[in-house]
Amino acid sequence: MRAVPTILHLDMDAFYASVEQAAKPSLRGKAVIVGGLGPRGVVATASYEARRSGVHSAMAMGMARRLCPNAAFLVPRFPVYRQVSEVVMAVLRSVSPLVEPLSLDEAFVDLEAGPHGALLDLQGQEPTALATARVTAMVLALAEDLRADIGRATGLTASVGVASSKMLAKIASEQAKPDGLLLVEPGREHQVLDPLPVRALPGVGPATAEHLRRAGIATVAEAAAAGKAELVRLLGKAQGAAVASMAAGRDDRPVVADRETKSVSVEDTFEVDLADRTRVLREIDRLAESCVRRLRAAGKSGRTVVVKVRRFDFSTLTRSETLRAPTDDPAVVLEIARRLMDAVDTTGGVRLLGVGVTGLADFTQEDLFAHVVEAKGDAERPGGPVAGAPGPEGQGAVAGAPPGEERDAAGAESSLAREPAAAEAQRRWLPGQDVRHVEFGPGWVQGSGVGRVTVRFETPWSPPGRVRTFLVDDPALEQGPPLPLTGPDGPDPEPHGGGPGPRSGAVSGT
DNA sequence: TCTGGGGTCCTAGGACCC
């Protein structure tokens, strides 16, 4: 807990949806929903326009479509989000080297570690009202500059919270949304914290909140009043103590810049449950290879292999095996994953499969992939996609060939090769995806079906563009590269996304 | 409406060792 509000939390507003609105002029001011578009997809991000219809993150896509049928439903474009995220993090590092990213769109910054740290430090002085007011004014100016810099660099809006701890900085940025700034003055922490539902505390999710509610604890003030002993009794040692501290406003967690990766995993939910054992094992092979490729791209090896199975009824189990020494050999991981799978009953069908590696160590060997790859199709070749660059996310596997046609796991022919043309077209032209036409230039897929694909031709820096329809196999149309958000004439002066105009202020006297 | 994918941390029981 600091005497001075020098921890900053920044959160991009409706990040994925705002990137799409910036990239696609025709979507600005419209409801945009980004997520898995298949029958089992969920919402990753909804624009504020879509949220007005009740759509939110993690909602089943089916429900989102019913609540907001006229929204634009788009597949996520992670390479673009990653690129924008790097720009955002670079702007944050211009203020202080101590930046802790929490995800692509969120980070903590420790301002005391930066060039302004000395100025902000009260240097052991009494935190007089005057000194505190001076520091508060400086931090507010700094944070407002930061938001403006991010607007200029990305064309997007961000919300910022500043406080004397991580917890309060994060709560403040939440309250500032969208496109706002909120600073919690030292001494006013309880004013902000006490009335909030316990759910607002980090680490208190639906299950814990329900547990506390049954014990008559609904707000942070009530949790604080309950005391540590009672909370430990209710929630267990670690969580009880954590909730007691947080509720009392105590949070001394430092901002940590370089957190080590502890596990790597890959999983896939299938559009239709897998019933066939052979198919299940083939998918395990694919996931294991993909997992090891990412492991090696990160320069790591691991000791424990984990497989994850979600059955038709959503019951989920994991099976793991630990080696004596870490490996990054795909053949080893593959063999263990298969063996673990042998002990799992999949009667009734499998909804999701996953393969992961934990117990990571820092080493890689070269060329272990060579022999595994030989019999595979182009899609699975390593060294194609750059480290960590995903293919289409959340695509899973489409219902494959009918069971009668299944070959054994070693079969050289991939199921993709025998996929019906219509299904192949469906996966080739996904809404939101970048395309290029030899005559009309760059655009994006608006939709496809019955042998046609509809494309809107526009770029981040053009006015809203026109829509044209093509045959799905039109040779003039191909996948395109994602375009940068900032056009040839430099960044857009008007940030997109967010909602109402900027707001900022400090929590001070009532 | 029907529930993604990538992670982190904690708990608890049993094995094993001292």
Added chain:
DNA sequence: TCTGGGGTCCTAGGACCC
């Protein structure tokens, strides 16, 4: 013959976060 306590590792599951 009956019975220790503590530490560490492994496995499985669950809550939580974005």
